[in-house]
Structures are given as C-alpha cells and as structure tokens.
Amino acid sequence: MLFHGLSAFPITPTDARGVVDIPALEKVLLRLKQAGVDSVGLPGSTGLYAYLSREEKRRAIEAAVACLGPDIPVVASAGALRTDEACQLAEDAERAGAQGILLAPVSYTPLRDEEAFQHYAAVAQSVSLPVCIYNNPGTTHFDFSPALFQRLGTLPQIAALKQPAKAEMQKGDVAALRALFPAKFAVGFSGDWHAGGALLAGADLWFSVVGGLLPKLAMALTRAGRAGESDRVAELNQQLEPLWQLFQSLSSLRVMYAAADILGICQPVLPRPLLGLDKAESQRVEQVLKAMPDLE
C-alpha cells in the first residue's frame, strides 16, 4: 500500500547555491505529517530533483525520513541522464530510508524504447525498493508507448505509474492503462487540475503538487475522489479553479515557491536560471490563496 491515496510533492527549499535548508524543509514536511498524507515524493519535479546535487538529494531524503517517521513513506526520485548515476541515486535513497523510487526517463539525446527499458531495468535491479514509472513528458520529453508500459510491467519491481491526467477522464481511461500492467499495480496521476476527475475514474493515487503545500485541501479532494463523491469533487475543483489557472499559466513550481513565502512557511530561492514570479504575478497568487477554502 505504498502507492495509494495522496502522494504529496513538496518543494525542497535551498539557498542560491543549491544547499538544502533543512529547517525550512521540516516546516514544509510537518504540514504534510499533520494532514496525514499517504506518502511524500521528494525530491520530485517540484522538489527540483534535476537541479540538486547527489549529496543534497541524500540530505533532503534523510531529513524527510527522520521528520515524517515510519507512518508516512518517502518516495525518492532517482532521475538522471546517465543510468549509472540513476542507480547511485536509487542506492543513496534506499540507504537514506526511502521506501520507494520514482524514476523519470530524463533525456538529452531523445531515448529509444529499448534504451528506456534497459534504464528502468538497471535501476530496478540496483535496489530492493518498488519503483514508480514517472511519466512527465513536459519535462522529460519522452513518450511511453503502450508496448513499453507493458514490457516495463514485466519487471517485478516496477509497481506503479505516475501519469499526466487528462481532462474529463472516464473509468475506461484508467482501466485501459491498468490493463497494461499486472494485478496490484498502482495507477496514479499528476496534473492537479485534472486529478479529481482521475480519482473519480478509479485512479489509485494522486501525485499532487498542491498537496505539498496545502495538504488538507488536497486530502479533501483525494477522499472525495476516491469515494466517488463527484459533487464534492466538482465543488472543490470550482474553488480551486483560480489556482489551477495560475498553475497552468505560470507553472505549478513557480506558484508553489511564491505561495510558500506568502503563507509564511519559508522563503525558498529557485536555482538560477529559474526565477521567482514577479511582483504582479505574486500578487495574483496572494489574491487566489486568500480566497481558498479554509481547509489548510
């Protein structure tokens, strides 16, 4: 039951040189612990795994495992351009106490299917943890074919899929994905603005960016979706719609960085070349957060 319910993907606060600010990370993580999220993905794309050194990733995972305790597992990213580096990251994460691995097919030279398959097989064999396929074509620029999903499903350690949600998902969409994999395989979705629909359509879990900062709100949406309460999902989505619009126009990453500051949790610095939102954009985020339902 590692991959189920709400998997929250927080930011990883660092200084400008990329050194993780452990006290700030703990402030972020304690909110997730208090809300009782089902797992924490760290560092995910929002946690800037691609921009952190091996050593800083290890520090962040160790701190998260210690802070969250045994009831909230940490699922750690092992994404890297080189297979040997991805294996090292997975081994580091296992030693640091992570209970699962997220693996995105990071690429520079576009990957062929056989290359992606062997990459997953090598990382899966390097650890004894379950591995989640982290499909995020917007950042990795790799598209999984159904045939590749099926082949990856034959690897015993590949236990879950993190897939971008689409608009107006139906039960058939989730069932079709699930049919590509073995029994007990977990199918989850990212893309917060379509997550409620994905949960109503039968997804096992939501890999949530907003859940990394506003976990009570995300827990409410997760529970309603998993329980099939479509009216409640629609109501929450309507309240969250202004935030979803900001996520889509400014990127969820930049909005979460601004929100952490606006909410007084911490003042995280993005690694250059990434810049924070400008003043007018931050004010829009502030207005939207003020109007959010009082769940957090």
Add this chain to the structure above:
Amino acid sequence: MLFHGLSAFPITPTDARGVVDIPALEKVLLRLKQAGVDSVGLPGSTGLYAYLSREEKRRAIEAAVACLGPDIPVVASAGALRTDEACQLAEDAERAGAQGILLAPVSYTPLRDEEAFQHYAAVAQSVSLPVCIYNNPGTTHFDFSPALFQRLGTLPQIAALKQPAKAEMQKGDVAALRALFPAKFAVGFSGDWHAGGALLAGADLWFSVVGGLLPKLAMALTRAGRAGESDRVAELNQQLEPLWQLFQSLSSLRVMYAAADILGICQPVLPRPLLGLDKAESQRVEQVLKAMPDLE
C-alpha cells in the same frame, strides 16, 4: 573570425563510466586537423556534453587544445541546467584554452524568456570569450523568440548563433535572422542534411556532425556552399543523401558512434541509457559509408 566556415563537432570517446579516452579522442581530432577545419566544437551534443562530468569535460578540452594547436580553435560547450554550473564550465573552458563558448539553454523546468536571458548574461560575464547561442530545440526543448534573439544580441560577448537549418533555405531566411543581431555577428546552422542550402543562402558557418568524422567531405560541402556553387552542393548532397537519411532515422549521434568503429578510428561506447545501433542498423551504416565519395 572564430565563427566561420566549418565548425566540426566530433564525438568524445569515453569508457562506459564516462572517462574520456584521450588517445581515441586524439585520433578523431587529428583527422580534423589534417583536413583543416575552421574550428572544433567540443564537447557538443554529439560530443555528449550533457553526459560528461565537469572534470571529464575539462580533460577533453585540454587535450583538444593541445592536439589541435593554435590554428584550429576549440569552442567548448558550457551547457548546464544550473546557471552557476554553466558559469563554472565556461570558466573551466577558458582556463583549458578554449577560444569560444557554446551555450545551449538546457532545461528541465521549461524556461521563460527572462530566465534564458539572465542565464546567457551570467555566463557571458563569467568569461572573456565570445559566446555562441546554441539553439537546439530537439534536445533543449527551448524555443527562442525573435525578441529574445534581439535582446541577447545586445550583450557584447554574444557573437554567434547556431540555429537548426530548414529545408530549402533562401537568402531572405538568413538575412532575416542576421537582421536581429549587430553587425559582424555570425549566423551558422546545424542539421547536416540542410546545411548546404543554408551555406548557399549566406550562412557564415556550418556546425557539422559529419564534419567531426568525415572532415574532408564536410570541407568540400562547406567550400562549395560558401562559394555559391549550387550545382556542386546538389551533387554532394545527392551523394550524402543515404547518410542524411540514416541521421534522421537513427540520430546522427548513434550513426557517428557506429561509423567511428566501422572506419577503424576507435570503438567508442555510448553512456547508458544510450545504446549503440543494433547489428542490422550498423550494417546499413557500413553500406552507406562504403558508397561515400572518396574524399576522406
């Protein structure tokens, strides 16, 4: 006159762990020296800069500068996800004797224009070398707007553009790009299969993958294109068409790795997850190389 004529982009031979094989690199580079290419781009995308450690990039650039001598300048890639790392790479390259910097807007989180601009400004300020904008959307997933090109052109150290060539380029296409930049700015093209047309249309230089392994052939095409000899360009392109087709279907990187082995130059190993071509694909490369004009 750093950015003109033929800029050859060789492979960077390494072992499986990513340690540069200096003797093999020297064998590759001596062919370029003998053919008298105008500059060498190392490590470029074909030189796997994205997969090499900082230390191995430095070793490769130092060896290339020593091997090529003062007449053939080395233009070194400083592409990195983080601005601080890109600045370090540029500083390393300058210390190692490179005479120019290639800078691709490598991204994971998609970049905004202001972020890309500040990234270029920071790297340009970190060294006293001219910087070439390395536009390669197929690997970096960043598209430059004309407005961003214009703004980058205001930075005094930005001296050249490496732009993907299009089919059937006209003089107006190159002139329109050139008009975005100051006088004496060099406009060059990548994409070997359209390079002859780009040179005929007035490009200052060709950033060439095939030139990194078959430099005499690439020099012949460069001279013909720069001299406006459209019949000779068409003749060479017709002879090269089977190779261009392999580049487009199998990627120029993988084809060049196979070709280095087939030609007996070295037996380079791609870093996993990248795999060499399979046997049938390699045989196709071998057949095409056998039928190449006897220029190399």
